[in-house]
Amino acid sequence: MDSEKLLIIGCGDLGRRLAQFSAERSVAITGMRRRIQNAPACATIRYVRGDYTRLTDLKAVISEGYERVLLCPTPSERSDHGYRQGYVQLCQNLVRAYDDLPAPKRVILVSSTSVYGQTDGSWVNETSLTQPQRFSGQRLLEAEEVLRHSGLPVVVARPAGLYGPGRERLITRVLDGAVRASGAFTNRMHIDDAARALDHLLYEVAEPAAIYLLSDGQAPTQGEVVHWLAGQLGAPEPTTEEPDSLNKRVDNRRLLATGFEFIYRSFQAGFTTVIQR
Numbered sequence: 001m002d003s004e005k006l007l008i009i010g011c012g013d014l015g016r017r018l019a020q021f022s023a024e025r026s027v028a029i030t031g032m033r034r035r036i037q038n039a040p041a042c043a044t045i046r047y048v049r050g051d052y053t054r055l056t057d058l059k060a061v062i063s064e065g066y067e068r069v070l071l072c073p074t075p076s077e078r079s080d081h082g083y084r085q086g087y088v089q090l091c092q093n094l095v096r097a098y099d100d101l102p103a104p105k106r107v108i109l110v111s112s113t114s115v116y117g118q119t120d121g122s123w124v125n126e127t128s129l130t131q132p133q134r135f136s137g138q139r140l141l142e143a144e145e146v147l148r149h150s151g152l153p154v155v156v157a158r159p160a161g162l163y164g165p166g167r168e169r170l171i172t173r174v175l176d177g178a179v180r181a182s183g184a185f186t187n188r189m190h191i192d193d194a195a196r197a198l199d200h201l202l203y204e205v206a207e208p209a210a211i212y213l214l215s216d217g218q219a220p221t222q223g224e225v226v227h228w229l230a231g232q233l234g235a236p237e238p239t240t241e242e243p244d245s246l247n248k249r250v251d252n253r254r255l256l257a258t259g260f261e262f263i264y265r266s267f268q269a270g271f272t273t274v275i276q277r
């Protein structure tokens with residue numbers, strides 16, 4: 001039997017980790033990137049160069065035929081234009097590219113929990129009101145809508161803040177004494193668990209829902225996290241400040257109901273491995 005083909009559009013660190021967790025599957029993985037000279041090394045990924053904001057580039061790659069497509073885009077710049085180009089334009093191009101091509105079995109868009117603008121510390125789930133306060137969440141929601149009305153078999157994955165090896169900014173800020181503690185709730189997921197969850201949604205869930213929230217479900221306050229990190233690192237105790245406007249807790253029960261199992265069920269477990277490395 002021929003291998004199934006998976007296309008990862010915007011294949012960076014998250015895509016590389018997914019490929020590693022998918023190594024035991026009979027899957028041929030192609031990673032599309034704007035630049036491949038600095039692509040993360042992975043023996044199971046065939047990298048191809050292409051700008052997914054250009055329809056011709058995207059269609060040339062998609063025309064090779066893929067059963068499953070994972071969209072892991074990044075904005076070209078941290079601005080409204082960058083997010084519109086990186087997410088909305090990509091999704092528009094994807095829909096147009098499939099106008100005269102057979103649809104894949106599954107398309108997953110990696111979005112974000114930033115589409116929620118709740119400020120009252122309430123729990124949010126896949127059916128909660130989405131009213132993003134910032135341009136990043138607004139453009140992500142717009143990209144989701146493009147795919148939702150496309151007729152393609154789309155699943156939207158909305159991860160909370162990803163951390164892990166290579167994503168150690170909070171640890172650095174704690175060590176530098178540059179972080180403040182607040183009572184706002186925070187939501188996280190270790191990047192290895194996020195990659196495993198995407199693999200799970202791509203292959204293990206026969207009839208997926210339209211949206212899944214990816215978070216460890218713990219939702220500690222920001223103060224709890226940074227005080228714990230300071231204790232583990234022997235760093236100065238952070239000073240306290242009032243929480244900013246965004247304040248929510250992410251419910252992961254829909255993901256758990258699919259049978260997904262975490263490696264890191266808490267920020268303590270996940271950050272411990274990062275500190276030890």
